[in-house]
Amino acid sequence: MSFQSEKLGGHMAAAVTGLDLNRLPDRTVRSALLDLLHDNLVLCIRGQTLAPPAFRDAMAQFGSPMLRKQLARTVECAEVNIISSEDRDELGDGRKIVNGANWHTDDSFMREPCSLTMLYGVVVPSRGGDTQFTNMYEAYADLPDDTKARIDPLKVVHKYSSSRKLTHVSTRPAEEMAAMPEATHPLVRTHPETGRKALYLNPNRMERIDGLERTESDRLLDRLIAHSTQARYQYRHVWRQGDIVIWDNRCTMHKANADYPEGERRLMHRVIVAGSVPV
Ligand code: SIN
Numbered sequence: 001m002s003f004q005s006e007k008l009g010g011h012m013a014a015a016v017t018g019l020d021l022n023r024l025p026d027r028t029v030r031s032a033l034l035d036l037l038h039d040n041l042v043l044c045i046r047g048q049t050l051a052p053p054a055f056r057d058a059m060a061q062f063g064s065p066m067l068r069k070q071l072a073r074t075v076e077c078a079e080v081n082i083i084s085s086e087d088r089d090e091l092g093d094g095r096k097i098v099n100g101a102n103w104h105t106d107d108s109f110m111r112e113p114c115s116l117t118m119l120y121g122v123v124v125p126s127r128g129g130d131t132q133f134t135n136m137y138e139a140y141a142d143l144p145d146d147t148k149a150r151i152d153p154l155k156v157v158h159k160y161s162s163s164r165k166l167t168h169v170s171t172r173p174a175e176e177m178a179a180m181p182e183a184t185h186p187l188v189r190t191h192p193e194t195g196r197k198a199l200y201l202n203p204n205r206m207e208r209i210d211g212l213e214r215t216e217s218d219r220l221l222d223r224l225i226a227h228s229t230q231a232r233y234q235y236r237h238v239w240r241q242g243d244i245v246i247w248d249n250r251c252t253m254h255k256a257n258a259d260y261p262e263g264e265r266r267l268m269h270r271v272i273v274a275g276s277v278p279v
Helices: 027-040 052-059 136-141 145-151 174-178 214-228
Strands: 004-007 014-017 042-045 081-084 116-123 131-135 155-158 183-186 188-190 197-199 206-209 234-237 244-248 252-256 267-273
Touching: 014 027, 027 042, 027 244, 042 234, 052 116, 052 244, 052 267, 131 136, 136 197, 136 214, 183 188, 206 214, 244 252
Parallel strands: 014 042
Antiparallel strands: 004 014, 042 244, 081 267, 116 244, 116 267, 131 234, 131 252, 155 183, 155 206, 188 197
């Protein structure tokens, strides 16, 4: 089993071709893919045709797939969620919802957020619908030393439905909301595998910086968000049908774009794998 790889963005993202994940990668390939992911933060595996159980099994090579109730799930496989141009806020007002339309990192409202997300382009529109990524290692590294010294010890409260959220989030049953109370995470986290420091922000889920007055907290969060989402830290993935894009939520943020032509369909299958408490 062998594959070819190429860089996609200047400072992050790579693509591999030559793999059919219906055959599970052996240890050497798996470890080479993980190295590529750690070096590039976003890894696209091109040209896949995978039924949901095969997608789940292939992604299980990178971690333990987790169940997520906040999104619809495929009938064939509960660990494979659906992100679709047809998504609606079913339990709320029923209106169309674009999951992930603002910068975010997946799952930060959980105490142990997922480490990786895998998104598989089952149906992609003729144009638009790109996913943008931003490199949170570089965003942190470029901060002035006095800012780093100030923010390194700070912690942030994250909530599923934060008062700072920029978009409508899908309505969840009361018992589910009770099972996902606030989580407090470091503002700067150390990646458990690379040892590198990254800003850990989630504009849609962060409520406040622990110990700061609201105004000061909002000002600092807004400043860090504006800094880390500058074009120079970004990579924009233009989807091809059959792409699986794997990203590392511990050192990136991402955002969906619902800018494809009216009436065109965009259907993604998604798997997330378990992470650990951010430190
Ligand atoms: C997500 O935020 O997980 C979805 C991204 C996308 O649909 O492009």
